[in-house]
Amino acid sequence: MQRSRAQTRFKISTKSRLSVRDITSQVHAAVPENMTGMATVFVEHTTAAVTVNECEKRLQSDFETALDGVINNTGWQHDELDGNADSHIRAMLIGASETIPIDSGELATGTWQSVLLIECDGPRTRTVSVTITPVANDQSSSMT
Numbered sequence: 088m089q090r091s092r093a094q095t096r097f098k099i100s101t102k103s104r105l106s107v108r109d110i111t112s113q114v115h116a117a118v119p120e121n122m123t124g125m126a127t128v129f130v131e132h133t134t135a136a137v138t139v140n141e142c143e144k145r146l147q148s149d150f151e152t153a154l155d156g157v158i159n160n161t162g163w164q165h166d167e168l169d170g171n172a173d174s175h176i177r178a179m180l181i182g183a184s185e186t187i188p189i190d191s192g193e194l195a196t197g198t199w200q201s202v203l204l205i206e207c208d209g210p211r212t213r214t215v216s217v218t219i220t221p222v223a224n225d226q227s228s229s230m231t
């Protein structure tokens with residue numbers, strides 16, 4: 088899974104067609120100790136997405152319900168190909184990546200913020216990359 092010290096990849100399995108998974112601990116694990124800079128979290132798929140929000144069970148369920156309701160499940164041209172246009176559209180609306188500030192090896196997120204993988208066409212196993220960009224003058228985060 089390890090590409091270089093500056094980029095880590097991990098896999099995560101999802102259990103249903105639409106679901107929200109907390110990936111904060113996997114992202115944190117990819118951050119070098121004492122590093123200050125940015126972490127770009129990127130999902131390498133066209134029917135899954137990444138966002139930052141509160142990881143609360145009822146809210147996760149509400150988001151799954153909202154996501155299901157906001158896009159029609161049928162009637163799309165891409166469905167002639169593989170029947171999952173709605174999944175692609177949901178993923179496009181959310182986006183494939185988030186950039187998260189890192190302070191001294193810790194995710195500089197707010198109290199209620201978690202990094203969330205949004206599965207739009209599960210169940211599947213998804214690959215997520217975390218690319219680390221140290222601030223230019225940060226002596227503690229040499230990637231050599």
Ligand code: ZN
Pocket residue numbers: 165168169170171172175
């Ligand atoms: Zn498709």
